[in-house]
Amino acid sequence: MYFVIDVGATKTLFALFSRCGKLLKTKKFPTEKNEDIFLEYYSENLESFIPPEKRKKIKSVVLAVPGIVKEQNFCSITYGNLPWKKIDLIPPIKKLFNCKISVFNDADLATLYESSFYKHKKVVYLTFSTGIGGGIAKNGELLSESASFEPGHKKYVYKKQTAEWEDLASAKVISETFNDTPVKNLKHNKSARREISLRLSLGLPDILLEENPDVIIVGGAVGFIIKKCKKLLLPVLKIALEAKITHSNASKREKTSLNASEILNRLDSLKIAPARRPLESVIYGGYLYAKRNR
Numbered sequence: 001m002y003f004v005i006d007v008g009a010t011k012t013l014f015a016l017f018s019r020c021g022k023l024l025k026t027k028k029f030p031t032e033k034n035e036d037i038f039l040e041y042y043s044e045n046l047e048s049f050i051p052p053e054k055r056k057k058i059k060s061v062v063l064a065v066p067g068i069v070k071e072q073n074f075c076s077i078t079y080g081n082l083p084w085k086k087i088d089l090i091p092p093i094k095k096l097f098n099c100k101i102s103v104f105n106d107a108d109l110a111t112l113y114e115s116s117f118y119k120h121k122k123v124v125y126l127t128f129s130t131g132i133g134g135g136i137a138k139n140g141e142l143l144s145e146s147a148s149f150e151p152g153h154k155k156y157v158y159k160k161q162t163a164e165w166e167d168l169a170s171a172k173v174i175s176e177t178f179n180d181t182p183v184k185n186l187k188h189n190k191s192a193r194r195e196i197s198l199r200l201s202l203g204l205p206d207i208l209l210e211e212n213p214d215v216i217i218v219g220g221a222v223g224f225i226i227k228k229c230k231k232l233l234l235p236v237l238k239i240a241l242e243a244k245i246t247h248s249n250a251s252k253r254e255k256t257s258l259n260a261s262e263i264l265n266r267l268d269s270l271k272i273a274p275a276r277r278p279l280e281s282v283i284y285g286g287y288l289y290a291k292r293n294r
Contacts (some may be wrong), residue, residue, distance in 0.1 A: 001057050003050065003097070004286030006064045006106060007089065008033060009081045009130035016281040019059075021291070023283075025049075035087040042060070043092045049234040050096075058097050058293055062286035063089060064106040066133070068147075081131050086294065097258050102289065108146055109285030110136025114217045116288065120165035121214040122168050124207055128174075128183075128222035132166040132203070136211060145211075154200040169199035171256065184224035197233040204233075204294065208263050208270075215271045223278030230272055238267055 001020040001024070005069040007015040008031055027049050030036040050058065077089075093101055109237045111125040115137035126134040132152030151168030167173060171183045178192055186192040204216070218226040226233075241264045275281050 001059065001288050002232050003058050003061045004064065004283045004290070005061065005089075005093075006282045007066065008106065009066050009280075012045075012280065013058070013282075014045065015282060015286070016050065017283075017287040019291075026237050026283075031082070033083055035084050038084075039087060039089075039092070042089065042218035044095055046092050050117075050124075055097055057277075058099050060100045060102065060290040061093055061097055062109070063093070063101065064109050065089075065103065065288055066106050066131075066283050069103050069105050098133070098223045099178050100293075102258075102293070104286070104289065105133075105135075105147075105280045107133035107149075108142055109289060110114050110219055110281035111137050111146060111285070112140075112142060113281050113285035113288050114219065115275070116140045118275060119136040122211070123156045123215045123217060124211050125217045125219060125275070126207075126279075127220040127275075128171045128218065129220040130172050137214075146177060151203055151207060153201060158199065158202055162178040167197075168202060174199065177199060183221035187225045187228050196222070196225070197227050197229045197236055199239050200229070200233060201236040204237055205244055208237075208241065209244065212263060215273060217273050217275050217279045219281050221278070225273040226272065226274045233272070234267065238264065241267065244255040280284070 001019065002017045004017065006015070010031055011028055012031045015023060017026055027045060029041060029045055031039060045167055049285045058227050063080055064111060068079060090101060107125065107127055110127055111123070111134070114125050115123040118140070124134060124140045126132065134151050135147055136146040136149055144193055152170070155164055156168060157164055158168045158218040161168070174183050174196055175181060176196070188197070200222070207213070207216070245261055245264065277284055
């Protein structure tokens with residue numbers, strides 16, 4: 001069996017998989033911002049999730065965190081939007097399981113899973129939840145640039161407000177904009193879909209220009225409505241790319257202008273697709289990694 005732990009900014013999810021990939025059991029609990037409180041809840045839930053007599057059957061544990069993992073090492077982990085500084089999540093695992101433990105960025109694991117359905121394609125995966133994260137893969141394998149891919153932290157101007165993309169277009173912000181309505185419940189609200197499309201179009205042109213993907217996969221809560229948004233999104237995206245071309249021409253950056261023109265011509269054939277598992281991509285990516293590296 002394989003055990004995947006997904007520590008998110010708002011919730012933590014435990015998932016137990018069989019060797020053949022069947023999801024056997026899950027458990028979810030809030031991710032407390034206080035390190036000591038979270039570590040207590042985390043340890044207690046680890047103890048109760050898998051009974052002692054079954055722990056020897058665990059072949060691998062994969063820990064997903066919402067930050068940067070430079071090495072498979074606690075000292076190299078930062079926790080993204082979480083305010084943690086010194087918390088160490090590895091010892092409670094080692095206390096219970098005598099097996100391989102791997103630590104990964106959560107968006108990278110989600111990218112690994114979602115890109116596995118697009119062989120011979122370059123894929124950019126974007127997840128819209130508390131923040132905006134993502135990853136880059138080709139032929140179902142993570143690319144090196146995925147480790148530094150932080151699309152949510154780029155700054156844009158929207159309605160005269162300059163802010164990071166995730167402060168303008170995360171699922172959390174979108175929900176708050178519409179009176180705390182869950183994003184998936186906005187599917188049939190055309191004005192909401194138009195607003196969401198405008199917010200998504202802030203960061204997508206830079207991603208297209210920098211990565212030139214064949215496929216963009218949208219996960220998190222926005223993954224539930226991206227199909228409904230696509231007809232509104234593509235025209236806005238075209239305008240944004242045309243503006244990039246005009247700007248690059250004015251700056252005499254011919255190479256950038258040419259790239260933008262090429263991507264503009266490809267826009268109609270660009271595949272923008274919802275994630276196969278918008279809220280579970282991370283745990284399935286953890287299983288996929290564990291299986292490949294057992």
